[in-house]
Structure formats: structure tokens, C-alpha cells
Amino acid sequence: MSANKGDNAAAPATGAKRLCFRASLVHDVIPMTFAAVLTLMRLVLAYQTPVTVLLGAGTEADDRLFANAALNLAAGKWLGPYGHFTLAKNPGYPMILAFCGATHIRYQLFFIGAQAIACLTFAIAIRPRVGSRWVRVVVYLALLYTPLLFTTTYFRRIYRDGMVIPFAVLSLSAYIGWYLRRKDPVRVQLPWVAAAVLGLVPLSFIKENFNWVLPFVLVCSLVMAVGWLAGARREHRGARVLVARVALLVLPLVLVWSASTVVSYVNYKRYGFYGTNERFTGSFARVCSDLSSIDTGEKDQGIWVSRKALGSALEASPTFATIRESIERSWDEWDDSFDGREVYGDLAYWALRQGYYDAKRDASARTASAFWSKVDVELRKSAKTGGVATKGGLRVSQVAPLVGTADLLPWARRTLETSATLLRLDALQEHLIGPGWKPVSPPGMYASGEAKMRVLLGGNTLSNGLGDDTPKKTAAVSTVDYHVGRIGIAAMRIVNVLLLPTTVALVVMAVRGRVRRPVELLLVALGLALTAFAFEAATVWYVSYQLSVFSYDSYLLEASKYSPEFYVVVSMLECLIFAELAGLEHKHAR
Incomplete structure (x- = not known):
């Protein structure tokens, strides 16, 4: 009799264990396994995806610049001998290439590995709001398989715009995760501080327009600091914890500044120039600002520095006038790329640099900086x-032309139109990785440089050659990339179309009290939306010169090429909104 009672008591316990095991299997083990398998597949595909080094004509300020800097870094020569392009851009991307060579990590593997870490960070960041592991796995995979990284523009070409993507995701994810855990103990926030540092420091060195992420960072930091201060006063807590929290908020930006200072110091010791690059910092950047501020009555916004403005500057600055002949000759060469009369957009500054270095072939960074300092003083005095x-x-x-009050509304309208057009993803689809894309230079012309870059990047680096000599394995992998990219673009288009109605639905649910801590969610979503719009507004202003001399399609191509950050932020916003809605449905179903 007692044995039967024991058996009856054990039966419910066994049943409960089975239910717990099944729940754990369905809600934890299976989604984690699913994510791990698809992550491995993405890494293998990236490892096999070919990468191309463009060293031919027209790449002196782009691919070839980064390749030369990376090879010099790998050889322990910093950025190499000083010349026209040595300090034209930030050194972050060449540093990554050199790191891949030093560690023997294939470039594409490092790239997707960084993306996987960034996507995982975002999936973990939203856990306080999204409890379903399945939903977070879908978010993680959506970002990992973003069609951005199935394009030649961002993934197959050795160019820095693609490498921005993982570090942008990591930086924003760090602050989202930090903000959502702002009331947790300090020890819980430490991993998010580390993630912020690992995201922001590389991001600040890869491209010069790092400032786009700072408003989001600063607003998040300010909201957290104000909340902590109010909580400390309300609960009469001591100042020690508050000071520690605020110190952690400041730490990532202090380390960004410290890293910039170190690179600037190395540049100064090596070349005599203090700064991370000459184009956006220092005396040359100030002269660019001076030139774009000269008013000659020019109405075409695509002309940043008109010939009249250039002539006025040459008259106003005796120092500048000493290289008049070389500057005018450079302008004549560059305007052939446009209408034969003017140099448009930021190409004026490349023409300016070429004119100087043609006149001062033995110039050092120190003498160049001194020259432009004199020109700057003379122009400002005039x-x-x-x-x-x-x-x-x-x-x-620093270098873009001023935006007048009359330009604000047209600028905002063009930004909205361009953003909507980019979200159709036509430009991305045109540049999906395909089996036939090859370097265009004659075979063997840059064989030495290609061989050296192959050592840095890995065995999947393609050499220049004929259009039909692509290895069968390379063509097969590229074909897989193409079809996965097509699927990703199709899915992303659907999500883009649904973004507005789902956002409205979420706001309505928040107003009706169905969303937990709605202000917290709406603040993060609004921050991401404003960040995307502000970034694209700056990009639109930067590339609008294309409309003055080229076609609208050319303008859209440029806007898309320089907008990986825009695509990334919009994707994160969509993931946040859809994950929140899916999480609500998940809780309702339970």
C-alpha cells in the first residue's frame, strides 16, 4: 500500500520534469542549435567568398591607398613614406587589414566574425524587453544575413565602407543594452561598457565621419545620468555609486579620444603632422572650409569651390598664389571629369591636394601643414x-559647403525622398555578388601588389585576369552568395514596407497600455530613427553635387555607396520593433 502511494507521488514529479525538459528543448536548445548551425554556415560561406583587390587607375585614393598603408603597417613602417595620399584618410581600415595578415585570419572570416559578435550583442541587448529566445534568434540571424554583406560594394571589395557595418551595429547595440539595464548593478553594466569601447574605437578610425553616432551615444548617456541622479536624490543614496556609474559613461569616449591622441602623436613623430588625417583635421581642412565659404554668387550647390572662388582665394592669399600655375593646371585636369568648366563636390579638394603636391614634389607633412596654415591665416584675414x-x-x-536657411526644406525633402528610394534596395540588388565580377586591369600589371595583399587577406584573393578565367569553385561560391543575397533583399523589402504600419500599431498598443515600459521603447526607437535620418541627410548633402552634372541614377548610386550606416540603423530599428511585437504576441499566447 505504501509502495503504491510512493509511486503515485513520484508520477507527477516525473511528468513535471518531462514538461520542463520539453520546454527547455523547444525554447532554449533548439533555437540555440539553429542559430549555431546557421552561424557556422555563414562563416564557411564567407571564408570561401572571393575578395578582390583593385589597384588600377582610379583607385589611388581608395583601394590602392588602403592596400599600400596595410602593407606598410604589416612591414612595421607605419603608413609608409609621406606622399600625396599617405594621410588623406584615417588609418583604421588598413590597421584591420594588417591585423588579419599578422594573425593569419582570412579577411572575410574576420569580417563576418565581427558581424556575428555585433549581432549577438544586439540580440542580448534587447533581452530585457524581448523574453522569447526564438524571437531573439530571428533578430540575430536577420542582421547576420543582412543583404548588405552579400554585395561587391561592401563585402567583396577591399574598401572601408563595408567594415563600418559590424562596428556600427556593435556600438549602437552596446548603448541600447546599457540603457535597458540602466537600473541594474554596476557589475551588470560592465560588459556593455566593454562593448561600447570595442565598437566606438574602431568605428572612429575607419571613416572620418564618425560623429554621426555621437548624438545617439550622448543622448543615451545623458538620459542615464539624469535618471541615476534623480534616483540617488530620491532614495538618499551616497555619491560613490553615482560617480562610478557616470565615470563608466565617460570611459568609452575618453578611450576614443585617447586612441585618437596616440595615432595623432605617432603621425607627428613620423611625419610632423598632428592628427589622424590631413583632409578633415589640421590646416588643409581649415583651408577647405575657407574656400567653401567664399561667396561668389554661385547658385549651383554642386559646385563647392567654383573657379571664381578659387581665383578670389589666389588673389587674397600671396602664399597660395605661389602655386597658382600648378593649382590651375590641376583644376583643368579634374574638370574634364565633369563639364570641362568646374570641379564638382569634394573632388575640388582632391584637385587642391594634387595641385599642391605637383608644385611641391619634395613636400613633407610638416612643410605642407605650414604652407596651408599660412594660406588659412591670409584667407581669414581677407x-x-x-x-x-x-x-x-x-x-x-569641416569641408562640406554651408547650408543656408533657404536650403533646409529642400534638403529635408530630398533626404526623405532619397531615404525612401534607398529602402527599395534597387542599388543593393544591382551590386550583389555574382560569379562574373573580376578586376579590370590587364593581367600581371599589379601582380606584385596582389601577391603581397594575398598574404594579408587570405587564399581567396582573386588576381587580375581575363573575365572568363574565374575558378569554378569561386564562381560556385559567388553564385550561392548571389542567391542568398536575393532572398535577403526580398525579405528586407517586405520588412521595409511593413515598418511604418507596424510602428503605428506599436504606438497605438503603447497608448492603450499593452506595452511594458513604453517610454523606454519609444525613446530607443526614436533615437534610431533620428540617427538614420540625420546620417542620410548628411550623406545627401555630401553627394548632391552628382545631380548638378550627372544623372539621378548616378546620384542614387553614390548615396547608396556611402550609406551602409543608414541601412544598418534602419535594420536595427526594424528588428527592435518587430521583436517587440513578436514578444507581445508570445506573451499573449502563453
């Missing part, structure tokens, strides 16, 4: 005394 007329308005960047 502007103060009325020698040259200057424009007024908002300065988007």
Missing part, C-alpha cells in the same frame, strides 16, 4: 577685412 565675401549658414562638416 574675409575679416572684406577682401573676400563669405557665406552664412550651417556647416555640416
Whole structure:
């Protein structure tokens, strides 16, 4: 009799264990296994995907610049001998290439490995709001398999715009995760501090327009700091914990500044120039700002520095006038790329650099900086005394032209139109990885450089050759990339179309009280939306010169090429909104 009672008591316990095991299997083990398998597949595909080094004509300021800098870094020569392009851009991307060579990690594997870590960080970041592991796995895989990384523009070409993607995801994810855990103990926040540092420091070195992420970072930090201060006053807590929290908020930006200072110091010791690059910092950047501010009555916004403005500057600056012949000859060469009369957009600054270095072939960074410092002083003095007329308005960047008050509404309208067009993803689809894309230079012309880069990047680096000599394995892998990319674009288009209605639905549910801590969610979503819009607004202003001399399609191509950050932020916003809705449905179903 007692034995039967024992058996009856054990039966419910056994049944409960089975139910717990099944629940764990369905909700934990299977989604984690699913994510691990698809991550491995993505890494294998990336490892086999070919990468191309373009060293031919037209790449001196792009691919070839990064390749030369990476090879010099790998050889322990910093960025190499000083020349026209040595300090034209930030050294972050060549550092990554050199790191891959030093560690023998294939470039494409490092790339997708970094992306996987960033996507995992985002999936973990939203866990306080999204409890379903299945939903977070879908979010993780959606970002990991983003069609951005199945394009030649961002993944198969050795160019820095693609490498921005994982570090942008990591930086934003770090602050989202940190913000959602702002009330947790300090020890819980430490991993998010580390993630912020690992995201922001490389991001600040890869491209010069790092400032786009700072508003999101600063607003998140400010909201957290104000909340902590209010909580400390309300609960009468001591100042020690508050000081520790605020110190952690400041730490990532302090380390970004410290890293920039170190690189600037190395550049100064090596070349005599203090800064991470000459184009956006230092005296040359100030002269670019001076030139774009000269008012000659030019109405075409695509002309940043007109010939009239250039002539006025040459008249106003005796130092600048010493290289007049070389500058004018450079302008004549560069305007052939346009209408034969003017140099459009930021190409004016490349023409300016070429003119100087053609005139001063033995120039060092120190003498170049001194020359442009004198020109800057003379131009500013002339502007103060009325020698040259200057424009007024908002300065988007150090080198871009000023935005007048009359330009604001057209600029906002064009940004909205361009953003909507980019979200159709036509430009991305045109540049999906395909089996036939090859370098265009004659075989053997850059064989030495290609061989050296192959050592840095890995055995999947393609050499220049004929269009039909692509290895069968390479063609097969590229075909798989193409079809996966097509599927990704189709899915992303659907999500883009649904973004607005789902956002409205989420707001309505929040108003009705069906969303937990709605203000927290809406603040993060609004921050991402404004970040995407602000970034694209700056990009639109930067590439609008294309509309003055080229076609609208050319303008869209440029806008898309320089907009990986825009695509990334929009994708994160979509993942956040859809994950929140799916999480609500998951909780309702249970």
C-alpha cells in the first residue's frame, strides 16, 4: 500500500520534469542549435567568398591607398613614406587589414566574425524587453544575413565602407543594452561598457565621419545620468555609486579620444603632422572650409569651390598664389571629369591636394601643414577685412559647403525622398555578388601588389585576369552568395514596407497600455530613427553635387555607396520593433 502511494507521488514529479525538459528543448536548445548551425554556415560561406583587390587607375585614393598603408603597417613602417595620399584618410581600415595578415585570419572570416559578435550583442541587448529566445534568434540571424554583406560594394571589395557595418551595429547595440539595464548593478553594466569601447574605437578610425553616432551615444548617456541622479536624490543614496556609474559613461569616449591622441602623436613623430588625417583635421581642412565659404554668387550647390572662388582665394592669399600655375593646371585636369568648366563636390579638394603636391614634389607633412596654415591665416584675414565675401549658414562638416536657411526644406525633402528610394534596395540588388565580377586591369600589371595583399587577406584573393578565367569553385561560391543575397533583399523589402504600419500599431498598443515600459521603447526607437535620418541627410548633402552634372541614377548610386550606416540603423530599428511585437504576441499566447 505504501509502495503504491510512493509511486503515485513520484508520477507527477516525473511528468513535471518531462514538461520542463520539453520546454527547455523547444525554447532554449533548439533555437540555440539553429542559430549555431546557421552561424557556422555563414562563416564557411564567407571564408570561401572571393575578395578582390583593385589597384588600377582610379583607385589611388581608395583601394590602392588602403592596400599600400596595410602593407606598410604589416612591414612595421607605419603608413609608409609621406606622399600625396599617405594621410588623406584615417588609418583604421588598413590597421584591420594588417591585423588579419599578422594573425593569419582570412579577411572575410574576420569580417563576418565581427558581424556575428555585433549581432549577438544586439540580440542580448534587447533581452530585457524581448523574453522569447526564438524571437531573439530571428533578430540575430536577420542582421547576420543582412543583404548588405552579400554585395561587391561592401563585402567583396577591399574598401572601408563595408567594415563600418559590424562596428556600427556593435556600438549602437552596446548603448541600447546599457540603457535597458540602466537600473541594474554596476557589475551588470560592465560588459556593455566593454562593448561600447570595442565598437566606438574602431568605428572612429575607419571613416572620418564618425560623429554621426555621437548624438545617439550622448543622448543615451545623458538620459542615464539624469535618471541615476534623480534616483540617488530620491532614495538618499551616497555619491560613490553615482560617480562610478557616470565615470563608466565617460570611459568609452575618453578611450576614443585617447586612441585618437596616440595615432595623432605617432603621425607627428613620423611625419610632423598632428592628427589622424590631413583632409578633415589640421590646416588643409581649415583651408577647405575657407574656400567653401567664399561667396561668389554661385547658385549651383554642386559646385563647392567654383573657379571664381578659387581665383578670389589666389588673389587674397600671396602664399597660395605661389602655386597658382600648378593649382590651375590641376583644376583643368579634374574638370574634364565633369563639364570641362568646374570641379564638382569634394573632388575640388582632391584637385587642391594634387595641385599642391605637383608644385611641391619634395613636400613633407610638416612643410605642407605650414604652407596651408599660412594660406588659412591670409584667407581669414581677407574675409575679416572684406577682401573676400563669405557665406552664412550651417556647416555640416569641416569641408562640406554651408547650408543656408533657404536650403533646409529642400534638403529635408530630398533626404526623405532619397531615404525612401534607398529602402527599395534597387542599388543593393544591382551590386550583389555574382560569379562574373573580376578586376579590370590587364593581367600581371599589379601582380606584385596582389601577391603581397594575398598574404594579408587570405587564399581567396582573386588576381587580375581575363573575365572568363574565374575558378569554378569561386564562381560556385559567388553564385550561392548571389542567391542568398536575393532572398535577403526580398525579405528586407517586405520588412521595409511593413515598418511604418507596424510602428503605428506599436504606438497605438503603447497608448492603450499593452506595452511594458513604453517610454523606454519609444525613446530607443526614436533615437534610431533620428540617427538614420540625420546620417542620410548628411550623406545627401555630401553627394548632391552628382545631380548638378550627372544623372539621378548616378546620384542614387553614390548615396547608396556611402550609406551602409543608414541601412544598418534602419535594420536595427526594424528588428527592435518587430521583436517587440513578436514578444507581445508570445506573451499573449502563453
